[in-house]
Amino acid sequence: MKDLIIDNTPLSEKIAETLREYIMNGELKPGERLTEPKLSTMFGISRTPIREALRLLENEGFIEIYPRRGAVVSDITAEDVDEIFIIKTKLESLAAELAVNNLTEMDIKRLEDINDKMERYIDTKNVVQLIKLNAEFHDIFIEKSKNTRLIKFIESLNKQFKRVTAYSFTEMGRIKKVINEHNDIIDAFASRDAERVSRLVEFHVKNGWKFIRSRIENNLNH
Amino acid sequence: MKDLIIDNTPLSEKIAETLREYIMNGELKPGERLTEPKLSTMFGISRTPIREALRLLENEGFIEIYPRRGAVVSDITAEDVDEIFIIKTKLESLAAELAVNNLTEMDIKRLEDINDKMERYIDTKNVVQLIKLNAEFHDIFIEKSKNTRLIKFIESLNKQFKRVTAYSFTEMGRIKKVINEHNDIIDAFASRDAERVSRLVEFHVKNGWKFIRSRIENNLNH
DNA sequence: ATACGGTATACTGTATACAAAATACTTTTT
DNA sequence: AAAAAGTATTTTGTATACAGTATACCGTAT
Numbered sequence: 067m068k069d070l071i072i073d074n075t076p077l078s079e080k081i082a083e084t085l086r087e088y089i090m091n092g093e094l095k096p097g098e099r100l101t102e103p104k105l106s107t108m109f110g111i112s113r114t115p116i117r118e119a120l121r122l123l124e125n126e127g128f129i130e131i132y133p134r135r136g137a138v139v140s141d142i143t144a145e146d147v148d149e150i151f152i153i154k155t156k157l158e159s160l161a162a163e164l165a166v167n168n169l170t171e172m173d174i175k176r177l178e179d180i181n182d183k184m185e186r187y188i189d190t191k192n193v194v195q196l197i198k199l200n201a202e203f204h205d206i207f208i209e210k211s212k213n214t215r216l217i218k219f220i221e222s223l224n225k226q227f228k229r230v231t232a233y234s235f236t237e238m239g240r241i242k243k244v245i246n247e248h249n250d251i252i253d254a255f256a257s258r259d260a261e262r263v264s265r266l267v268e269f270h271v272k273n274g275w276k277f278i279r280s281r282i283e284n285n286l287n288h
Numbered sequence: 289m290k291d292l293i294i295d296n297t298p299l300s301e302k303i304a305e306t307l308r309e310y311i312m313n314g315e316l317k318p319g320e321r322l323t324e325p326k327l328s329t330m331f332g333i334s335r336t337p338i339r340e341a342l343r344l345l346e347n348e349g350f351i352e353i354y355p356r357r358g359a360v361v362s363d364i365t366a367e368d369v370d371e372i373f374i375i376k377t378k379l380e381s382l383a384a385e386l387a388v389n390n391l392t393e394m395d396i397k398r399l400e401d402i403n404d405k406m407e408r409y410i411d412t413k414n415v416v417q418l419i420k421l422n423a424e425f426h427d428i429f430i431e432k433s434k435n436t437r438l439i440k441f442i443e444s445l446n447k448q449f450k451r452v453t454a455y456s457f458t459e460m461g462r463i464k465k466v467i468n469e470h471n472d473i474i475d476a477f478a479s480r481d482a483e484r485v486s487r488l489v490e491f492h493v494k495n496g497w498k499f500i501r502s503r504i505e506n507n508l509n510h
Numbered sequence: 511a512t513a514c515g516g517t518a519t520a521c522t523g524t525a526t527a528c529a530a531a532a533t534a535c536t537t538t539t540t
Numbered sequence: 541a542a543a544a545a546g547t548a549t550t551t552t553g554t555a556t557a558c559a560g561t562a563t564a565c566c567g568t569a570t
Contacts, residue, residue: 076355076523101551112525114336117552118343125347127437133298134531134552149435152386156378164374213371215349219441298553323521334555339522356522356561513570520563526556533550540543 077111078118085119089128089139090228096141100129127226144282147230151275154223158204159268161211161220162251166260168210174255177206181248188241196235203248207255207267230278240277247273299333300340307341311350311361312450318363322351349448366504369452373497376445380426381490383433383442384473388482390432396477399428403470410463418457425470429477429489452500462499469495 085105088094100120102113109116120137123129129137180203187196201224208220235241247270254262307327310316322342324335331338342359345351351359402425409417423446430442457463469492476484 074355078523103551113552114524114526117340121340121343133296136532136551149437152382152435153379153438153441156382157375160374160378213374215371215445216375219375223437300553325521335522336554336556357563358521511570513568515568516566518563518565520561522561523559525558528555529553531550531552533548535548536546538543538545540541 076118077115078122081105081109081111081115081119082122085123086126086128086225089123094139096139098139100137100139102136126222142227142230144279147227147275147278147282150223150227151271151278154220155268155271155275157216157220157223158208158271159264161208161213161216162255162267163260163264164211164213164216165207166255166258166263168212169207169255173206173210174252177203177248177252177255180206181245181252184241184245184248188238188245191238193235196241200235200244230282236281237277243273244270298340299337300344303327303331303333303337303341304344307345308348308350308447311345316361318361320361322359322361324358348444364449364452366501369449369497369501369504372445372449373493373500376442377490377493377497379438379442379445380430380493381486383430383435383438384477384489385482385486386435386438387429387432388477388480388485390434391429391477395428395432396474399425399470399474399477402428403467403474406463406470407467410460410467413460415457418463422457422466452504458503459499465495466492 085094085100094100102116102120105116106113120129120131124131124137128140130140131137180199184196184199184203187199208217211217247266251263251266251270254266307316307322316322324338324342327338328335342351342353346353346359350362352362353359402421406418406421406425409421430439433439469488473485473488473492476488
């Protein structure tokens with residue numbers, strides 16, 4: 067009960083969170099320097115939590131820290147997107163494969179519900195909601211892989227290009243395909259066919275990759 | 289030149305390195321508490337770099353930090369080994385697949401040389417040297433995947449159970465198989481057969497896994 | 511003897527302080 | 541005017557200080 071009222075999260079994490087937001091939505095641009103004194107006065111706190119926040123962000127790939135030189139917002143190039151996606155493809159299909167026997171009937175029902183909801187949202191063109199639902203869908207089987215390290219790796223990859231994945235949901239044609247691919251995946255889960263699940267998820271993620279890749283190629287300035 | 293003489297690495301990293309060693313060789317045992325004041329006086333430095341070192345080690349999986357409670361050396365259970373290996377299998381085979389077209393003839397020659405060297409070391413039973421050569425072998429194609437994130441992930445996984453992999457090289461029967469599997473992999477690299485390389489590396493890593501798993505099951509106290 | 515409660519101690523989280531190094535700026539020289 | 545050198549300023553890395561919380565210890569009650 068108390069936990070809900072008293073906020074015990076360390077300052078470092080709160081700072082990391084807001085900086086992460088700033089980087090993701092572009093308020094902090096690639097190449098920009100993040101000096102500790104500036105952030106310190108900006109947030110009205112001491113440098114110690116700032117430093118720890120910067121270490122966190124470095125680990126997540128949002129910034130680069132050069133010893134005795136300071137921190138700089140990292141850039142994301144099309145090559146980075148390729149790097150990330152080729153790993154994501156393998157890890158997410160692995161997660162799905164592992165999840166096959168851990169998913170309850172209720173989990174599968176939830177997958178169906180989410181996908182139905184997405185279908186209904188198509189016409190509203192509510193991109194934010196669609197992105198959220200899609201993430202929910204994937205998170206269900208990733209979580210159910212029950213491999214904590216795998217979950218962390220995938221999370222880490224996803225964080226790194228939230229700034230980029232939004233592209234997937236800007237075109238209605240792609241969304242419809244996403245929903246169809248989701249339905250195939252649900253079907254494979256329902257029949258507990260690990261091999262097919264793995265193959266379909268790999269296919270699904272790769273399709274997202276191709277789509278984003280084609281969208282990005284001319285849009286990203288680096 | 290100066291760089292070679294003057295050591296500019298931050299204290300935090302040096303501390304992290306020595307603590308990592310202690311954990312890996314068992315001087316610091318799972319469950320043991322790492323309090324900042326103790327480490328501070330132990331190393332004769334202030335708490336600030338100690339804290340940063342602990343964050344690093346947390347990220348590498350060597351310790352767990354509980355907010356307002358402190359740090360504890362993490363345990364490695366047989367389940368952790370499984371978690372790690374199932375990811376390692378996928379990522380290392382992916383790395384090999386990506387490396388196929390990046391490896392130069394000289395790289396392949398180096399792989400052969402290392403494997404020959406391993407063969408010659410079998411009789412000496414120099415386990416330390418064999419472990420090192422094996423790591424060198426794998427590092428060559430991992431590095432040549434040219435996917436920085438993939439390289440970092442694999443490194444991170446490997447670090448986490450250096451305390452465990454030593455098992456692989458305690459039995460001569462396994463070593464001979466390792467060398468044979470390496471030879472097959474080299475052959476596939478030489479013929480630039482990505483699909484075969486991937487399959488063989490997956491097989492190779494899985495075999496190591498099975499071996500270690502059988503060794504560990506009764507030895508690890510948790 | 512065991513469970514409970516209160517006090518003392520130790521530890522983490524955050525702030526501040528200082529030295530050494532890196533960067534920015536100014537002046538001088540060619 | 542451009543390059544070089546020297547100086548001033550900023551910034552990182554590390555140390556120290558302090559407040560609030562968690563842990564450990566001890567006595568008391570059941």
